[in-house]
Structure formats: C-alpha cells, structure tokens
Amino acid sequence: MNDIVMFASGALILIGTAAAILNRDPFDKLISLSVLIAGVFPFIVERGFLDVAIATALIAPLSTIFILMVCRRVQV
Amino acid sequence: MIAIYVCAVIAVYAALRVIIERNTMRKLPFLNVVSFAVTGIIALLLPHPITIAVAAAYFVGSTLESNAIASTWAGGIKKP
Numbered sequence: 001m002n003d004i005v006m007f008a009s010g011a012l013i014l015i016g017t018a019a020a021i022l023n024r025d026p027f028d029k030l031i032s033l034s035v036l037i038a039g040v041f042p043f044i045v046e047r048g049f050l051d052v053a054i055a056t057a058l059i060a061p062l063s064t065i066f067i068l069m070v071c072r073r074v075q076v
Numbered sequence: 077m078i079a080i081y082v083c084a085v086i087a088v089y090a091a092l093r094v095i096i097e098r099n100t101m102r103k104l105p106f107l108n109v110v111s112f113a114v115t116g117i118i119a120l121l122l123p124h125p126i127t128i129a130v131a132a133a134y135f136v137g138s139t140l141e142s143n144a145i146a147s148t149w150a151g152g153i154k155k156p
Contacts, residue, residue, distance in 0.1 A: 008084035008088050061137045
C-alpha cells in the first residue's frame with residue numbers, strides 16, 4: 001500500500017543528496033539539505049516513532065539557522 | 077488512498093524542479109511545495125491521532141526554515 005510513497009520519499013532523499021553534492025553556492029546546498037530532511041520524515045513516521053518525529057521537526061530548522069549565520073558571516 | 081499518491085507525485089515533481097532551476101530565488105517556492113507535500117504525506121500515512129501533531133510541528137519547522145533561508149539570501153547576498 002505505502003510502497004509507492006516510500007519510493008517517492010527515497011527518491012526525495014537521493015535527489016537532495018545529489019543536489020547537495022553537485023551545487024556550489026552555499027544557499028543552494030542548504031535548499032538541497034532541506035529537501036533531504038523532508039525525505040527522511042515519512043520513514044520516521046511510517047514505523048510509528050511519532051515523538052521522535054516531533055522532536056526532529058522542531059530541532060532540524062535550528063541547525064539550518066545556525067549554518068545560515070555562518071553563510072552570512074562568510075559573505076559579508 | 078489516492079490523496080497520498082497525489083502528495084507523493086507532487087513532492088517528487090517539486091524536488092525535480094528544485095534541481096532544475098538555476099536561479100536561487102526560483103528554487104525557494106518549490107522548496108515550500110516540497111514541505112507542503114511532505115506534510116500531507118505525514119498526515120495521511122498512519123491512522124493515529126498524534127500524527128496531526130507531527131504534521132503541525134513539521135509544517136511550522138519547515139516554513140520557519142524556508143523563510144530563514146529566503147530572508148538571509150535576500151539580505152545577505154548584496155554587498156554595500
């Protein structure tokens with residue numbers, strides 16, 4: 001039943017990883033990393049780890065914001 | 077049954093558009109589309125009541141992340 005959705009999530013992870021490797025601009029790398037994180041979530045929810053999914057959904061943007069501070073510091 | 081498949085197709089299509097677009101500003105709306113589609117997948121995947129809390133938390137987090145990237149890119153790329 002959920003195989004097509006899981007294949008789509010795996011495709012999302014692979015697309016995000018390839019784009020994060022191949023891009024040169026740090027903002028493009030961060031956008032690709034967001035796609036990668038978006039692909040991880042259905043695998044967490046499918047097994048029933050809902051509390052882990054809530055914690056990850058609230059912690060993962062913090063890491064992106066910390067990396068964004070580094071990007072801005074380098075460019076200015 | 078068909079709604080989660082539609083969400084999966086939209087997620088993969090938007091991720092492909094994120095790769096294909098060259099301009100960084102045009103990548104950001106498709107990143108939002110990926111986040112909305114994954115929120116729909118999370119909400120429809122399991123028949124459990126806490127799933128809607130996961131979907132709400134992911135929606136808030138991904139929107140915050142996308143807007144942080146967009147605002148930093150809009151204010152940080154210009155050199156005085």
